[in-house]
Amino acid sequence: RVFDADGAVLVPGIVDCHIHNREPGLEYKEDWESATRAAAAGGVTTVVGMPNTDPVIDSPENLELKFERGEASAHVDFQSYAVVTSENLELIPDIDEAGPLGFKVFLGSTVGDVPPPSDGEILEAMERIRETGKRLGFHEENGEIIDHYTERFKAEGRNEPIDHSHSRPVIAEREAVERMITFAEETGAKIHMFHVSSGSAAEAVARGKDRGVDVTAETTPHYLWFTEDVMREKGNVARVQPPIRDAEERDRLWEVGIDDGVIDCIATDHAPHTPAEKKVDDPFGNTWDAISGFVGLETEVPAMLSFVDDGRLALEEWVRRHSTRPAQVWGMYPQKGSLQIGTDADFTIVDPNLEWTLEDRRELHSKNCVTPFEGESFTGKAVATVVRGQIVAEDGDVVGDSGYGTRVDVD
Ligand code: NCD
Ligand code: ZN
Numbered sequence: 001r002v003f004d005a006d007g008a009v010l011v012p013g014i015v016d017c018h019i020h021n022r023e024p025g026l027e028y029k030e031d032w033e034s035a036t037r038a039a040a041a042g043g044v045t046t047v048v049g050m051p052n053t054d055p056v057i058d059s060p061e062n063l064e065l066k067f068e069r070g071e072a073s074a075h076v077d078f079q080s081y082a083v084v085t086s087e088n089l090e091l092i093p094d095i096d097e098a099g100p101l102g103f104k105v106f107l108g109s110t111v112g113d114v115p116p117p118s119d120g121e122i123l124e125a126m127e128r129i130r131e132t133g134k135r136l137g138f139h140e141e142n143g144e145i146i147d148h149y150t151e152r153f154k155a156e157g158r159n160e161p162i163d164h165s166h167s168r169p170v171i172a173e174r175e176a177v178e179r180m181i182t183f184a185e186e187t188g189a190k191i192h193m194f195h196v197s198s199g200s201a202a203e204a205v206a207r208g209k210d211r212g213v214d215v216t217a218e219t220t221p222h223y224l225w226f227t228e229d230v231m232r233e234k235g236n237v238a239r240v241q242p243p244i245r246d247a248e249e250r251d252r253l254w255e256v257g258i259d260d261g262v263i264d265c266i267a268t269d270h271a272p273h274t275p276a277e278k279k280v281d282d283p284f285g286n287t288w289d290a291i292s293g294f295v296g297l298e299t300e301v302p303a304m305l306s307f308v309d310d311g312r313l314a315l316e317e318w319v320r321r322h323s324t325r326p327a328q329v330w331g332m333y334p335q336k337g338s339l340q341i342g343t344d345a346d347f348t349i350v351d352p353n354l355e356w357t358l359e360d361r362r363e364l365h366s367k368n369c370v371t372p373f374e375g376e377s378f379t380g381k382a383v384a385t386v387v388r389g390q391i392v393a394e395d396g397d398v399v400g401d402s403g404y405g406t407r408v409d410v411d
């Protein structure tokens with residue numbers, strides 16, 4: 001097979017360790033097949049699914065069910081986290097045996113029926129997970145602070161999309177990051193902060209790293225690309241947890257998180273919902289009922305390459321955070337995240353000069369494609385995606401077979 005690779009760049013396969021593939025149980029939003037179709041088209045060779053499905057992935061049986069569904073239909077390689085709740089602390093060793101990539105705790109409320117464990121239970125979970133050698137990641141927002149502001153704003157009759165964002169203030173994120181770092185310092189657990197949205201939270205991660213805590217962190221293209229003004233322009237479409245922050249927090253996320261190297265991983269938080277759930281027909285109404293989250297698998301490589309094109313980020317620094325480091329953080333390296341010579345390599349070919357505007361979200365491959373990146377213009381795009389030596393997508397068209405993707409074995 002010969003590519004016209006004129007001007008193109010070969011990079012190790014892009015690894016996205018934060019997607020909501022929605023299967024089992026929420027297939028009306030997305031499933032393994034559609035999520036990994038979007039991944040392949042977007043230049044992503046490995047994805048990791050979040051456990052807020054139905055049933056939630058809180059037992060060895062549910063994890064095995066999720067893996068079976070993935071083996072049956074995925075286009076690219078995959079893994080999954082298992083959730084820790086108040087109910088399943090004793091099951092942690094058995095869940096570990098079933099082979100998840102790592103563990104996840106949702107602090108505070110988010111999408112799905114996963115109530116947060118108490119602080120005592122989190123400490124106990126850290127002790128148990130430490131024994132498995134795996135890492136524990138957090139949805140890092142303090143739910144009590146959010147509940148307080150949400151109730152107060154509702155009582156005051158505030159109903160703008162921006163009010164929703166402000167009801168989840170930066171302090172809720174920073175406090176949760178600091179508390180989990182303190183717990184990890186005490187227990188010796190390896191921890192991770194998913195979807196860090198603010199410079200303040202990145203600074204908290206930096207202080208933890210300085211103290212010698214094994215804390216790693218992720219951010220997403222949307223926190224680097226947008227400021228909260230997008231809530232005023234696009235309303236509920238841009239609603240996400242944690243929310244998109246003001247320019248000052250966004251700029252400090254760049255400086256502390258990216259320039260100073262505190263953020264280890266880029267991932268999407270790809271979170272498909274139906275247009276009705278996102279209230280696309282009424283983007284500035286019904287704010288408190290609109291759901292949070294949007295897709296990202298096909299805009300993450302273009303967004304990051306646009307930062308490279310702007311001179312905001314070196315190409316090597318992008319590749320490190322979007323392939324090598326995520327694979328290392330989650331124990332998949334060098335199986336994933338490296339450019340290996342041979343016929344079974346994962347790699348992505350990108351054209352850093354290709355200009356592309358996402359004119360219509362229906363160009364995307366997910367089941368539901370609402371995203372605030374609709375209408376945005378990019379410089380740079382994936383032109384071929386290769387998983388274990390097989391071309392799975394070319395020029396945005398998926399050419400591989402459903403079911404080719406396989407679980408990444410981490411034990
Ligand atoms: C996610 C979802 O829809 O599952 N939504 C979101 O706003 N980020 C949940 C999550 O990542 O916490
Ligand atoms: Zn989350």
Ligand code: ZN
Binds near residue numbers: 271
């Ligand atoms: Zn998420």
